[in-house]
Amino acid sequence: MADRLSDFVTYERVDGVAVIRTDNPPVNALGADVRAGIVAGMERFDADPDAAIALIHCDGRTFHAGADIKEFGTKRADPQIWTLCDRIEAATKPVVATLHGTALGGGLEVAIAAHWRIAQRDAKVGLPEVHLGVIPAAGATQRAPRLMGAARALEAITTGRHIPAPEARDLGLIDELDDSGDALAAGLAYARRLAAEGKGVRRTGEMPVPDATPELFAEWRERAVKTGRGLNAVLYCVEAVEGCLLPFEEGLRHETAVSDKSHADPQRDAMVHAFFGERAVAKIPEASAAPRRLETVGVVGGGTMGAGIAAAALNAGLKVVMVEMDAEALARGEANLRRNFASSVAKGRMSQQALDELLATRWTGAADFAALSDVDLVVEAVFEKMSVKKEVFAKLDAVVREGAVLATNTSYLDVNEIAAVTRRPQDVLGLHFFSPAHVMRLLEVVVGAKTLPEVVATGFALARRMGKIAVRAGVCDGFIGNRILGAYLKAADMMVEDGASPYEVDAAVRGFGYPMGPFQMGDLAGLDIGYLNRRGKDETRDPGERYSEGFLDRMYENGWLGQKTGIGFYDYAGGARSGPPNPQVLPMIEAERRRLGINARSFTREEILRRYIAAMTNEAAKVVGEGIALRPLDVDMTAIAGYGYPRWRGGPMHHADTVGLAKILSDLQEFAQEDPGFWAPAPLLERLVAEGRSFADLNAPAAG
């Protein structure tokens, strides 16, 4: 009979093995009750003359998956996790942990405080705290390098990646693997074997770290600056592991000091906001609707996006039917699709044969819409032109079975207008993927005026299957992401016309934490796209609006389209992906300023960012105020998952709160003196400032 140590933890002796067993569904999170229970179990074990060895085990689907999310942001009750880990390690008789499922963060911290570890082969372990802006604690930064070496511990801790059990065994984090699927039986057998072999206490803290040298840490600090792109937690991780140069006890104190520093850093709040935001975006008014069947996806168009969407669907285990205009275009579509798997094949993640088989069994290409008659959902990814979209949707309406979901991947066009050409606008929505669609995590789910809740839910279900973050958006020009992008690109263009160089703007934006600046992005996307977009809007543009894109038009006219022509704002000689500035750009911009009678003035880095951020925040406030985004956090997740916004700043709305909305409003009012139209403050922003509230106040769960 097992004795109860706490609500979730029991103690039982099985043939001389003290089994300390947690049953805290769903993931055996290490809440206060569990911590207290295991500490009590260790006391009991040490004092139990009939127990030679202890086994830490969890019932259910996983070993301790990590900390208890419910304790987030609260002061945790004693015993703390470090007390627990120290107590396990200090046991006077050997302690074994038997792992299954995912042992992440606190779960692995507990496991490596034990003396021996066995894991199911399909288990995963890791120390992902860096993703929450903090460092692993409870001694993990000191114990991991003792088990796996400092260099490997640095890699594991700074990336926070999930490590499959077989690799963890090779790294030294795990001692034994088991295939039985029965973690308890495997743990008991392993414990008995250790006892029989006379394997005793083996405290991780007493092991040496042979490869820890000051040079190693200097090298990793440098690397962390590069890979972290502004994320302090990566540096804190390196600093914490560096404590393994000290004696263990001092190393533990060092870890605590670094941990405290990481917890006090505002970046932590931003990372936690992003972590919870990624989950909160699924809370939509349609969340209770049941998604429709989703097994076969149709894709119209096999260009950049169609081929990417097809690859994403295949990777998600779905069947795909691709339709192109004719046999020739279809052959190009198939080639595009195959190219999306090329790097997986080259890296050996997929064999050529497996790819051929995948396409033969789950992919069909056709030049006839009739091939789509029986699909569950179609994504249209043809040219961005309303007349073409309408033609395609009329055809889809004629051939696709009743009850299928019809989606458009349009970047800007009116989803309601597209839906209106069908007899079933309730089944139509926008599914706005980002390029490359099989890589980028964001999916904007654009809900039309007549879209049914279950159709919206199906869009979210598709995103889940694909491992993407779906954000619900309303219909407007550019939805959430591209609409806000348009506003800050406009601010950048105006600054360049007024005297900033595109290179100064790019450098300032990179300095903020973006992987690239707006003009590098233009070069990457192709400057013809913006040009054609502007020509499409020439007739409807408000004559009172400032047109600041003349220099971009000259870029197009000169054939400097960016990477695709080998020259744009930068010179990509030899097909390089980056390069020095194109020396002809600045003289061209100066000529353009002369033509317009603009006296160039200089902009500091701060001024550039102040305008860039004010434009971004203001448009985002309009997007929320108009209900295009459900909450500010939906904007934040869109920017992070789709637009390269630095995660450690939490997203534009979270960042605006940290700057202070009153400050941003006063910046807007200042800029509005030059151009009252563009810089007119969003009503929502004015209201929040007047009421002394923040964007965060609006992040309460959406109804439903």
Ligand code: NAI
């Ligand atoms: P693309 O030009 O690479 O591909 C379009 C494909 O559609 C071509 O292969 C063309 O043969 C095919 N097509 C045209 N009319 C057709 C018809 N009537 N029936 C069957 N196939 C037809 O264009 P891309 O870049 O893939 O864009 C497609 C859509 O995705 C556009 O609406 C675009 O705005 C949107 N989009 C593009 C992104 C990008 O970064 N390229 C990002 C997100 C959305």
